[in-house]
Amino acid sequence: MNVYDSEIIAALLQEKGLEEVTSPEKADVVLLNTCSVRELAEQKIHTRLGQLRIIQETTNPTMIMGVVGCMAQNLKKSLLQKKPYITFILGPDSYRNIPKILTSNRTSSRVIDTHLSSMELYDGLFPARHEGINAWISISRGCDKFCTYCIVPYTRGRERSRSSESILQEAKRAIDKGFVEITLLGQNVNSYRSSSGGFSELLLQLAQLSGLKRLRYTSPHPQDMNDDVIAVHKDYYPVVCDHIHLPLQSGSNSILKAMNRTYTWEHYLSLVEKIRSAVPTMSITTDMIVGFPGETEKDYEDTLDMMEKVRFDAAFMFKYSPRPGTKAAILVDTVPEDVKSVRLNRMIRLQNKHTLEKNQALIGKKVEILVEKESTKNPYEMMGRTSTNKIVIFPALKVKPKDLITRTITDAQGVTLFSKP
Ligand code: SF4
Structure with a gap:
């Protein structure tokens, strides 16, 4: 999503006549597009800002620095107070202001705009993409799911979808520019809804575009995965790829409930069975969190058991870290750090085994x-x-x-x- 947003920002800057340069030493303006989803992502931005500050002090004193995106939205004033060399802070719905800020206000005063919009979809802007294979296309913004560990609904606001006409227009333009694969993006991509239909209708329309070799999307929510989407996978393969990244997060119903994930492991498993019976070659990957507050040894074992049942092709696995401002952040972090590490390492070993077995099964095919x-x-x-x-x-x-x-x-x-x- 941030790659896509950076391409939108680049398009806005190019419209105003700015050009991309290859290093911060040569730049008049440096923008850091940030992520708040995990603590580590925020730490990386602090490190990067420190490095840029050194460049500003030693070789590029007129360089303007702006922080945009979710971390800007989340930390707002505190970021400006701690880092006085930052000129502006803009949240994910305020990128259209960047050219105005740069032309009207070069260095004189500092700007914060973290107003969340229920309308902003950056429609009508074509992202400034570098030449490549895959074009990311955001089809919706924000999220209404409010998983208790997640900061996204607070940093990106309420969920809203682009019109299918606008998405199709962007997709056609990307194909004309030589992109052969499209990946649709949304915080909750399959809850897409427009006046011309839901996610399956959109997939179907895109899959029929001439010149498109592959169509992917990320990340769907298990609650919104329905028979129509599965049918499009079946009917429009190989353009619609046989891969779904379907975040599970935990295999314990009590932890799923505490996370407000709105499905049970039984529902998730029946979904997997339905998907695999429609498209037997389907690869299913996932996201997992270990050490969520209240996760007992039994909850954790249930999660490993679920991994054995599903046998994911791959997984992104993380230790839970509280994100200030979320509901889970006020829960007592009951799982000690060393226990989280042990649980994560065992989970990674299990997943590596499954990944290798799945991949070895392809030998000779x-x-x-x-x-x-x-x-x-x-x-x-x-x-x-x-x-x-x-x-x-x-x-x-x-x-x-x-x-x-x-x-x-x-x-x-x-x-x-x-x-x-
Ligand atoms: S579905 Fe849950 S985890 Fe995904 S963005 Fe929305 S709140 Fe966050």
């Missing part, structure tokens, strides 16, 4: 690969991705980026597949 680029490790090899979103390394013979090729998998190591002659 033919897969379709969208060629992306030269391998970073070997110039005689290239990397690409399967429709199931797995990375494959193969010889760089007569192929170029954006080609769709079919190859047989010969080896699997960790998350990577190999296709050797």
Whole structure:
């Protein structure tokens, strides 16, 4: 989402005649587009701001620094107070103000605008994308789910969807510019709703666009995953990829309830079964949190049990960290840090085992690969991705980026597949 928002901001700046440069030393303006979803993301911004401050003091004294995005929304004045060298702070709904701030106010006064809008969708702006394979397209903004650990509804506001016409127009333009894959984005992408229909109708319309090789989306909420979406996966494969990233977060119903995730593990499992019976090759990946307040050893074991039942292709796994301002932040953090670490490490080992087993099962099978680029490790090899979103390394013979090729998998190591002659 932040990549997409940065492209929107770049488009706004380019409209005003600003050009992108390659380093902060050469920049008149540096904007940090920030994330608040985990504590680590915020820490990284503090470090980056410190580095930029040194550049400002030593080599680029007129450089203007702005902090935008969720962390700006979340920390507001305290960020300006602690870092007086920041010129402006803008929340995710205030990017349209950037050109005005830069032209009217260069360095004289400092600006904070964190007004959340129920309307802002940045419609009519075409993101300034660098040439590439995949174009991110945001179809909605904000979230109404209020999971108790999550800061997003407070930093990005209420959920609202773009019109399907505007999304289709942006998608066509991206395809005309040479993008062959589109990934639809939304905090809760499958709760999309416009006057011309819901998420399945939008997927269906996009899947029929000429020139589009692959269509993906992230992240859906299990509660909003329905039969119509599953049917589009089945009917429009291979354009609609056989991969769904479906965040589970926990395999314990009491923890899911405390997280306000609004589904049970039984519902999630029946969804997985339905998806796999419609599209047997479907790869399912997930997000997991360990050590949520109140998570007992039994809750944790239930989560591992759920992982055994589902056997995810891959997972992003995190230790719970309280985000100030959320409902969960006022709960007592009952799981000690060392216990969280032990639980996380065991979970990662289990997932690594499942990932490897899933990938080894592909050895000897033919897969379709969208060629992306030269391998970073070997110039005689290239990397690409399967429709199931797995990375494959193969010889760089007569192929170029954006080609769709079919190859047989010969080896699997960790998350990577190999296709050797
Ligand atoms: S669905 Fe839950 S985790 Fe996802 S953005 Fe909304 S509140 Fe956050």
